[in-house]
Amino acid sequence: MIFPRRLRFRCSYCRTVFARSLSVVRLGPGNRRCRKCGREFADGSIEWPAATGDQKKEYLFPEVFWPYLVIGLAAEATLGLGELPNCHDVFLVAVCGDAIIVVPAIAYWIRCVREIKMSDDRYQRRILADAGYTDHATRSLPK
Numbered sequence: 001m002i003f004p005r006r007l008r009f010r011c012s013y014c015r016t017v018f019a020r021s022l023s024v025v026r027l028g029p030g031n032r033r034c035r036k037c038g039r040e041f042a043d044g045s046i047e048w049p050a051a052t053g054d055q056k057k058e059y060l061f062p063e064v065f066w067p068y069l070v071i072g073l074a075a076e077a078t079l080g081l082g083e084l085p086n087c088h089d090v091f092l093v094a095v096c097g098d099a100i101i102v103v104p105a106i107a108y109w110i111r112c113v114r115e116i117k118m119s120d121d122r123y124q125r126r127i128l129a130d131a132g133y134t135d136h137a138t139r140s141l142p143k
């Protein structure tokens with residue numbers, strides 16, 4: 001089973017791909033400088049604390065996930081049923097099928113957790129900077 005294709009996000013000036021993601025929701029400060037053309041543009045990213053419930057849901061469970069899970073589970077069930085006369089193999093097919101379906105999803109969620117933490121840190125730093133704390137001061141604040 002092939003994991004869903006990731007969406008490509010491009011520089012609005014030179015069309016260089018700057019990010020690939022399963023979800024239409026990406027975490028970031030909202031703008032970036034293109035590595036190729038050097039221009040700054042709004043990249044459509046948002047920070048986790050500022051995201052709505054629906055955006056958070058889409059980020060953690062992207063729409064492209066559901067067909068993958070449904071088709072994967074259906075394929076696994078079909079394979080499992082094909083092995084029905086031999087109960088030993090049904091169990092083996094179920095375990096292997098689950099691993100094939102679940103492992104890429106778990107890898108995705110591990111990456112999500114890391115990016116949410118980075119987004120949260122960035123968001124907090126920006127709030128402190130907006131409140132007048134300098135970069136040096138915010139770095140020394142207790143976590």
Ligand SMILES: [Zn+2]
Nearest residue numbers: 011014034037
């Ligand atoms: Zn560019």
